[in-house]
Amino acid sequence: xxxxxxxxxxxxxxxxxxxxxxxxxxxxxxxxxxxxxxxxxxxxxxxxxxxxxxxxxxxxxxxxxxxxxxxxxxxxxxxxxxxxxxxxxxxxxxxxxxxxxxxxxxxxxxxxxxxxxxxxxxxxxxxxxxxxxxxxxxxxxxxxxxxxxxxxxxxxxxxxxxxxxxxxxxxxxxxxxxxxxxxxxxxxxxxxxxxxxxxxxxxxxxxxxxxxxxxx
Numbered sequence: 728x729x730x731x732x733x734x735x736x737x738x739x740x741x742x743x744x745x746x747x748x749x750x751x752x753x754x755x756x757x758x759x760x761x762x763x764x765x766x767x768x769x770x771x772x773x774x775x776x777x778x779x780x781x782x783x784x785x786x787x788x789x790x791x792x793x794x795x796x797x798x799x800x801x802x803x804x805x806x807x808x809x810x811x812x813x814x815x816x817x818x819x820x821x822x823x824x825x826x827x828x829x830x831x832x833x834x835x836x837x838x839x840x841x842x843x844x845x846x847x848x849x850x851x852x853x854x855x856x857x858x859x860x861x862x863x864x865x866x867x868x869x870x871x872x873x874x875x876x877x878x879x880x881x882x883x884x885x886x887x888x889x890x891x892x893x894x895x896x897x898x899x900x901x902x903x904x905x906x907x908x909x910x911x912x913x914x915x916x917x918x919x920x921x922x923x924x925x926x927x928x929x930x931x932x933x934x935x936x937x938x939x940x941x942x943x
Contacts, residue, residue: 744764764799
């Protein structure tokens, strides 16, 4: 029996993988592929008025439910919010990820765009490129970037990949609704999500789409 094709999706915080690539993840699962989501930080600073262990537990449960809804496997590195770079080195996360990548042998890795203004997103982008150089895989996985807080791309000159997510846009929205804790502070703006999905949908002659740039 042939081994399933494996795709990795890196997200700095719990809901980033759904915002950036939720429809594509659901497509891959329907196509019989395995998707592994890596969550670097629980994003606990978004709820500074709640005890850290409490909000981490809440966001972990939300993420697992969202991942199960789409059908992907989720791993948490549990690095500090806005302390990803420091904790990544302190906790030996590089070795954990290299071991996991070499075990699973992904064909593709999706990660944050370097144009995203959020500092944690930029750090995860840089970590991804560093892992790409160090991982002992032949062939190396393709690396794609997705957008979260950068609504348009100004600098990117890499080839674009458009994915028709019309059949799974509803599933992406359902997965995002699982992050109920986000609704009580600054939820991701639905209008931006919808605008981006419709704009990318035009490129695939469909209703909704997701856009990525291949950087490796």
